[in-house]
Amino acid sequence: MTSQQALSRRGFLKAAGTGAAAVTATCVLAGPTSSALASGPLSDNGWGMLIDVTRCTGCDSCALACKEANGRSNPTVAPSALSSDAYTFIDVRGSAGSAEPLAVKRQCMHCQHPACVSACTVGALTKSADGPVVYDSKKCIGCRYCQYACPFGVPTYDWNNPLGLIHKCQMCVERLAEGEVPACVSSCPAGALRFGRRSDLLVQAHARISSNPGRYVDQVYGEFEAGGTSVLYLAGVPFSQLGLPELGDQTISHYAETVMKKTPVVAASVAALATGLYWLTKRRDLHLSETQVTLPQEDRHDH
């Protein structure tokens, strides 16, 4: 009885161990390989936007122009947060150094490797080769995974609609197709917004830093953050004071994508393992029951 129990436990632990090993393998393999992750094409030649926080006056023109261009309600009321009614807003932050508060335009960063695109259950979000991260509202099931995958807290859900959808800046793709720049950029009276190819904007940003000593911190936010973003920031104070998250260079979806790519291998391994153990344990059981059956027969012969 006890030996049988011990045997069964060993067998079970062995099986559980091998099953776990298959999953472990995928986790370990998730480590070093960072290149060729699948979330969309990476092109420095895509469109981007450079936001110069030192030039922004916080006039809200961009936020109102955005509301109008996207047909949002209350187009004359300046928003104070991202929502299904506001795809961009001016985040006014009190700064430690100066008396004047800082105005930080916030919107979708249009990441080079967007975590929202990687996470979206139905592939409703895609990174276009031209730069914008676009949303196909017809596919969306409203699971809101994108809201948690995004490190910038950008996608918003239309909470008051029983059939609500996700809302976010799409870089005015329709205007881009007609050769125009996004509504926010064309509305800015202060020259704080610049639209162009991401690679050009990076060159210009670094040129501004070097030709204006003391005006900027020596960093272009978005050049490397979370694998790089199409929207870039220049500022005179550290970016953490602007409410922009401190992110490493690693793409957000790195580990998840590497694990997900192993799905077919894990499926095949577990299925093969389970089938093998099925036959192995079945044969042993048959063997046991055969010996159990033959023994009493031999006894009978002896009698």
Added chain:
Amino acid sequence: MTTNLHVEQPSSSAAVPVLNRRMAMVLLGATVLVGGLAGVIRLLVGMGSTTALTDAYTWGIWIAFDFTLIAFAGAGFTMAGLVHVLHREQYHDAVRPAILAGLAGYVSVLLLLVLDLGRPDRFYNFIIFWNVHSPLFEISFCVLLYTTVLILEVAPFLLERLHLPVTDRLLRLLRGAMPVIAVVGVTLSSLHQSTLGALYLNMPHRLHPLWYTPILPLLFFVSSIMAGLSLATLTYMGSTRILGLPAKREIVTGLPRLAAWVGVFYLALKLGDLLVSGEIALLWSAGAYSFWWWLEVGVGLMIPIALLLIPSLRRRPWVSLAAPMLLLFGVMMNRFNATMFGQILPPGVTYSPSLIEWLSTIGIIGAGVMAWLLGVRFLAIFDSKGSHHG
């Protein structure tokens, strides 16, 4: 044979008195009705006014209970794997109550998900539009397929009761296919139980390092086996008690001890991971996060492991009941910590679930429990191969 018990004899502990059973059913029925109403209100009005969810706290108790239920419902694949794949026949009688609980659990999960989806009318879209990089896509697909597997595994419980020529033919067909069905079920479960952990890998900025680790898929997979063995113990004890049958000691002590050994492996992984990443100090320096970790791992893992593995304790009869319950509590806390308490929130963000969220959750779980109880009463929960007939 079932309705002749006398309520006047409360001392008999062999079976729950019928009146209490009826009261339990009435109570469960009430939660189902109220919860159903709450769910309908949420579907008609939308989530804005009926839930406490916001853009910064977009997943609440619906998701936390969903992932808890999926881990608990791991009882189905764990027991099918143990007995139908690995031929551990001594646990045979515990398989059917566990698989029935698995089906009840997954159906409850699907109902909760419908409430949580922003576009419940498009729930089937993941079948049409694929994103193979998305953990949630893989989970949705596996849950759909595995629920089908569970229906096939539960079907014989009903067919054996019918004794019609058609159902007997169907039964033979299903019995022939059962090894394949079991292997497919174990494979699908291994995939989505681990991918539930991979889901959180897309939130390195949101999940506290006490829980965020690249081995999350492994931790979720191992803990689902632990939860599955624990729930299988309880569903076996419950179903034998409901039917007034003696519970086999071998099962009642054997399954929790298997769970304890899986728990030792799980605990080693969790502690080893924190040691390797150099984050072990967070166990006492992370404030509320440390508290939630200790509630999960101290109360829900270390104590039940000690109860089940210390010789002087494990022979006590109450341990077979208390230890699996504590292990289930630990897995539940883990899923709640990953979804709620372990999340790093933007300043000022709070979440306190609304009445509608609570009522709909309780109602849907109540429906699952009720379906399981009715299944135990009316389906062939101990099949002809079991030894209860003799």
